Amino acid sequence: QVQLVESGGGLVQAGGSLRLSCAASGRTFSKNAMGWFRQAPGKEREFVAAINWSSSSTYYADSVKGRFTISRDNAKNTVYLQMNSLKPEDTAVYFCAAGIAYPSTFTHSYNYWGQGTQVTVSA
Numbered sequence: 271q272v273q274l275v276e277s278g279g280g281l282v283q284a285g286g287s288l289r290l291s292c293a294a295s296g297r298t299f300s301k302n303a304m305g306w307f308r309q310a311p312g313k314e315r316e317f318v319a320a321i322n323w324s325s326s327s328t329y330y331a332d333s334v335k336g337r338f339t340i341s342r343d344n345a346k347n348t349v350y351l352q353m354n355s356l357k358p359e360d361t362a363v364y365f366c367a368a369g370i371a372y373p374s375t376f377t378h379s380y381n382y383w384g385q386g387t388q389v390t391v392s393a
Contacts, residue, residue: 272296272382274366279387282356286391290351292366292384299323300344303373305380306351308362308389315365319351320373329373334360356391363388 278290290306305320319340320329328340339352349366369381 272369274368274382274384276364276366276384276387279364279389281390281392283392284356284358286356287352287354288356288389290353290364290366290387290389292349292351294347294349294368294382298344298347299368300347302368303370304342304349304366304368305373305375306340306349306364306366307377308360308364309386310362313362315377317375317377318364320375321349322373327373329375331375353389356389358391358393361389361391 273295274292276292282288301323303322306318307315308318309315317331318334321340321342325342337355342349363386365386366384367380370379
């Protein structure tokens with residue numbers, strides 16, 4: 271059974287940092303792209319960042335560019351999201367996704383999803 275388990279969410283003040291992790295089990299994703307999405311209350315799930323299998327290419331939503339960094343450790347089957355200079359508008363449930371050949375900004379492109387981790391940024 272394939273599982274993606276996110277961790278590292280929490281409550282932080284504006285300007286602070288958090289590092290999210292997503293550990294995969296049940297199969298290896300070392301040759302697949304992985305991504306992070308987020309969903310705020312009452313809003314659609316939106317793309318945050320994606321990374322290709324070799325870490326040579328990364329992609330970011332304009333809203334997080336320059337503040338967030340996606341990375342991965344294929345030996346650990348894990349993807350990370352370093353979030354700096356957090357803003358209240360970053361408050362959302364963050365989901366990791368995997369299972370496609372190439373990075374995508376579209377939710378429907380991904381085959382596997384985690385259960386999400388809450389990130390709350392106070393003003």
